[in-house]
Amino acid sequence: MFRTWGVARQQSTCRCCTTTSLRHAAARRAASAVTAATTTTTTTTTTTTRTSDLRRVGMAVRLRSARSACSAGVASFHTHRQLQQQQPAEGSRVGAAVVSAALKELEAALGKQAVTTATAVRDQHSHDESFHAPHLPDAVVYPTSVEQVSAVAQVCHQHRVPMIPFGTGTGLESGVSAPSGGVCIDLSKMDAIVDVNTEDATCTVQPGVTRKSLNAHLRDTGLWFPIDPGADASLCGMCATGASGTVAVRYGTMRDNVLNLQVVMADGQIMHTAGPKGRAPKSSAGLNLTHLLIGSEGTLGIITAATLKLQGQPEHVASAVCAFDSVEQASQTAAQIIQCNIPVARMELLDAGMMKAFNTFKKTTEYVEKPHLFLEFHGFSASSLDEQISFAQELAADNGGDAFAHAHDIETRNKLWEARHNAWYAALSLRPGAKGYSTDVCVPISQLPAMVHHATHEVHRLNLTAPIAGHVGDGNFHCITVFDANDRDEVQRVHDLSASLARKAIDLGGTCTGEHGVGVGKREFLTAEFGAPAIAAMHAIKHALDPYNLLNPGKLYPQS
Numbered sequence: 001m002f003r004t005w006g007v008a009r010q011q012s013t014c015r016c017c018t019t020t021s022l023r024h025a026a027a028r029r030a031a032s033a034v035t036a037a038t039t040t041t042t043t044t045t046t047t048t049t050r051t052s053d054l055r056r057v058g059m060a061v062r063l064r065s066a067r068s069a070c071s072a073g074v075a076s077f078h079t080h081r082q083l084q085q086q087q088p089a090e091g092s093r094v095g096a097a098v099v100s101a102a103l104k105e106l107e108a109a110l111g112k113q114a115v116t117t118a119t120a121v122r123d124q125h126s127h128d129e130s131f132h133a134p135h136l137p138d139a140v141v142y143p144t145s146v147e148q149v150s151a152v153a154q155v156c157h158q159h160r161v162p163m164i165p166f167g168t169g170t171g172l173e174s175g176v177s178a179p180s181g182g183v184c185i186d187l188s189k190m191d192a193i194v195d196v197n198t199e200d201a202t203c204t205v206q207p208g209v210t211r212k213s214l215n216a217h218l219r220d221t222g223l224w225f226p227i228d229p230g231a232d233a234s235l236c237g238m239c240a241t242g243a244s245g246t247v248a249v250r251y252g253t254m255r256d257n258v259l260n261l262q263v264v265m266a267d268g269q270i271m272h273t274a275g276p277k278g279r280a281p282k283s284s285a286g287l288n289l290t291h292l293l294i295g296s297e298g299t300l301g302i303i304t305a306a307t308l309k310l311q312g313q314p315e316h317v318a319s320a321v322c323a324f325d326s327v328e329q330a331s332q333t334a335a336q337i338i339q340c341n342i343p344v345a346r347m348e349l350l351d352a353g354m355m356k357a358f359n360t361f362k363k364t365t366e367y368v369e370k371p372h373l374f375l376e377f378h379g380f381s382a383s384s385l386d387e388q389i390s391f392a393q394e395l396a397a398d399n400g401g402d403a404f405a406h407a408h409d410i411e412t413r414n415k416l417w418e419a420r421h422n423a424w425y426a427a428l429s430l431r432p433g434a435k436g437y438s439t440d441v442c443v444p445i446s447q448l449p450a451m452v453h454h455a456t457h458e459v460h461r462l463n464l465t466a467p468i469a470g471h472v473g474d475g476n477f478h479c480i481t482v483f484d485a486n487d488r489d490e491v492q493r494v495h496d497l498s499a500s501l502a503r504k505a506i507d508l509g510g511t512c513t514g515e516h517g518v519g520v521g522k523r524e525f526l527t528a529e530f531g532a533p534a535i536a537a538m539h540a541i542k543h544a545l546d547p548y549n550l551l552n553p554g555k556l557y558p559q560s
C-alpha cells in the first residue's frame, strides 16, 4: 500500500511486444497504416456524430485483424510472466510523443472543448478521497455518449495509451490515480436516467448519474435504489468498486442489485453483459459477465450504462440507538440480531472514539461517548416494526446494552444517519491536517466479535488514532486511521494495522475489503486471500480482455 511505483524502464520500440520478429513488425506496419488513415479522417471532421463514431469502430476492427498475428498469437501461447514482460513496467509513463499523437485524434473525435491538459484539471483527477499519492493523467476527456467513449478507447488502444475511468472521485483506494499516465475518462457529462420501469422496478442509468440524483428522480414513484455508501458516488463507479454501505444488510450490495451493464472494452467494442435488452430478474445463461465487471475497478472495461433493480420505498421506518460498555458487547449483539433473522435495514457499530468524533465534528450531537449500535428497521406495518425493535432490544439488554432510544420521525432519523455518514470527515476532524486511511475487513458474522476484538487490540498496540465505524450486520467494519502522512513511523504503523487486520480477517474466512475495493492499497493481500491459482485466473481474464494492460493499470491485480 505504501510502496512507490516501479522505476521507469526504457520504452521499447513496440509497447505491445518485446519481440522483434518479422511477423510482428509486419503487423505493426499494417497497424500504422490504419492509424494514419484514421488520423486523416478524424482531423477533417469538425463535429463528432454517432455515424462517424461507428465508422471508427469499423476501423478498429480492421486494425485488430491487422494486429492479430501479433496479439492473439502471443496471448495464447505465453505464460502469465511472459505476457507481463511484454507490457510496459508498472509505473513507467507513456511517452510524450505517443500522448500528443493520441490527443490530436481525441480532439478530432470529441471536439477540442472535451479534451484538456490543464494542470488544475489533471490534478483534480489524480486522486480520490484517500491519502494515497496522487498521479496525474496526461489528459482528461469528457465524452457525452457511449460512441464517444468507444472512440476514446479505440484511439488509446491504437496508441497504447492507458485509460482511467473517473466517476465522482469518492473512492477510498486511489482507483482513479494514473501511475502510468494516460487519459482519464471523466464520465460526469453522461448523466441521463435512460429509463425507469415502475412495473418491473428496474431502471437504466448512464455513468454520470449519482445515487442521490437517481433517488431524487424516483421519489414520486414509490421506488428507490437502496445501496448507500454515504458518499454521493456515481452508480457506475459503485458498480466498478462493488460498493455497498449501510443498507446492504437488508438489500444486498451492488452485486445483488445490477441486472445488466453496457461496457466499452479496451479496444472500443461495446458489449452488454446480459445482452442488449437483458433485464431478467435471474438467468442461468452462460458466464455471469455482469458480476465479472462489478468490482473490476475500471480494469476490464468502461461502464457506460447500468440497469439496476429498484425496491419499493418502505411503508414504515424506525431508527434506534443503543450504548454498550464495550465494542465486544455491541458486536456480539449485532451477530445475534443477524443469527435470529431480525430483518434489520441498517446496523452500524460506532466505538467510543467515533462517538467523540461525532460530538466534536459539528457540535450538533451529544452522544454518551461509549460504543453504540445505530439501527434502522423497515416494515409493512407499524406492528411489524414494533416486533423487530423489541426483539432486538431484548438481545441488546442481554449483552448489557442500554434501553433503545428509538424514533419514527424523519428529522430524528435523518440526523442520526447524517452523523453516521459523516464518520469519515468526523474522524479526520480529530486531527486537523491529518490524512485518513480506512481498513475494510469483512468476516462471517460468527467471527465478528473476534475480529472487532483483534482490531481494538491492534489499534491500541500500535498507538494509533483509528475510531471504528462499520456495517456490522454484514460482518464489515472500518478502523478509520487518522495520521500524519509526513511521519514515516506512523505511516508504517498504519500499514501494519491494515496488514494485521487483513491477515486476521482472511484467517477467519473473511476478506481484506468488504466494499472499498482493492485499488492500490489492498493488492498485497490478494494472494493470501485467494491463493495462487485464483490469482492466475484473474490475471488470465485481465489479459484476455485487455492484453496491453491499458485499462487502469497499476490497480487491483497483485504485482508479481
Ligand SMILES: Cc1cc2c(cc1C)N(C[C@H](O)[C@H](O)[C@H](O)COP(=O)(O)OP(=O)(O)OC[C@H]1O[C@@H](n3cnc4c(N)ncnc43)[C@H](O)[C@@H]1O)c1[nH]c(=O)[nH]c(=O)c1N2
Residues within 6 Å of the ligand: 128, 129, 164, 165, 166, 167, 168, 169, 170, 171, 172, 174, 175, 176, 187, 207, 228, 229, 230, 231, 233, 234, 235, 236, 237, 238, 239, 240, 241, 242, 243, 244, 245, 246, 297, 298, 299, 301, 302, 303, 304, 421, 424, 425, 515, 516, 552, 555
Ligand atoms: C465519506 C465516504 C464514505 C464512504 C465512501 C467514500 C467516502 C468519501 N465509500 C467509497 C466510495 O463512495 C465508493 O468506492 C464509490 O463506489 C466510488 O464511486 P465513484 O463514482 O466516486 O468512483 P471513483 O471515481 O472514485 O472511481 C472508483 C473506481 O471505479 C472506477 N470507475 C469509476 N467509474 C467507472 C465506470 N463508469 N466504469 C468503469 N470503472 C469506473 C475508477 O477507475 C476507480 O478505479 C464507500 N463505499 C462503500 O462501498 N461503502 C461505504 O460505506 C463507503 N463510504
Ligand SMILES: CC(=O)C(=O)O
Residues within 6 Å of the ligand: 230, 245, 420, 421, 423, 424, 438, 469, 470, 478
Ligand atoms: C468510510 C466508510 O466506508 C464508512 O464510513 O462506512
Ligand SMILES: [Mn+2]
Residues within 6 Å of the ligand: 245, 470, 471, 478, 515
Ligand atoms: Mn463503509
